[in-house]
Amino acid sequence: MAQIAYGVGTSHGPLLNLPPAEWEVRANFDRAQIDLALRDGTYTYEELHKHRGGPHFAKFTTLDERTARHTRCQQGLDQLGDKLLAADPDIMVVVGDDQHEWFMEDKQPSFSVFCGDEIQNLTLTEEEREHKIKIGRGSDMYSYRPLADQAYPVAKDLSLHIHQQAVEDEFDVAACMKQPTDADGSIRSVGHAIGFIYRRLLRDKPVPVVPVLLNTFYPPNQPTPKRCYEFGKSIGRAIRSWKSDARIAAVASGGISHFVVDEEWDHKMLGAFKNGDVETLINEPNIMFRSGSSETKNWICVAGILEGSGLKMDLLDYVPCYRTDAGTGSGMAFATWS
């Protein structure tokens, strides 16, 4: 039977891939926001600044401090990539979220498993590049999308087996048998959550993958943390009953708190992952998982996959990266389970 041999959790936010001097463009983007989510409230930038801004965060947003934190993140990512490559899994189950990359407003499944033969990660079109630059992104996008089109193999037999197990476990999970296309028939590139793992961690090594996408971001059908954990357990059951001697890595892509950094919450969540404190993970109110922070559910799903595997979490680093003195930015975490 297949073996759950390794686990990875990584943040994947844009600040990881933007030089610190360019964080200001993202900061300006935040200053124009009217719905910055922090715990159970949403704030305009001015409200957020009044609520908790000031000298406390200002000292973290100097270029020197940003640079030091960015450097630590690069070290964390380099280490994580080295460790994942050294673990040399036969297959990765990557749990990510879709942010209107494959699934649009016309249909957005809570859970989906991709069961096609391969996934295509396409280089940016000129139009996409121009749009990204306009919203303060640019060269960082190549940490998600390749310089030339790439295809990565899918472990289709395991995808189908995971899907079958999910059905037996009474999950109504979407089966994505083909990569979604636009109205003109052109393929939609694989999303940032999967692309980041290949580009930044695996350096494009084509390890076969089972892509699992949760809708963490968009109302009204985001699954609860408990449901994400249970779904992970179902995936774990599928792996353990799959007739193969393959060694599988489970990879969580995204999180922790963003785009308002909440260090206290990040420590609470990371502590619960480290200690295998399932009660804390599944009982965290759904409202706490909004905007980018919702991606922490990808980690909760992976914690469910890893239940009973005996693997223990090692937190390589946690780096709160601030880009404004209202405390916006990203809480970055890099972890392995071995």
Ligand SMILES: [Fe+2]
């Ligand atoms: Fe994301």
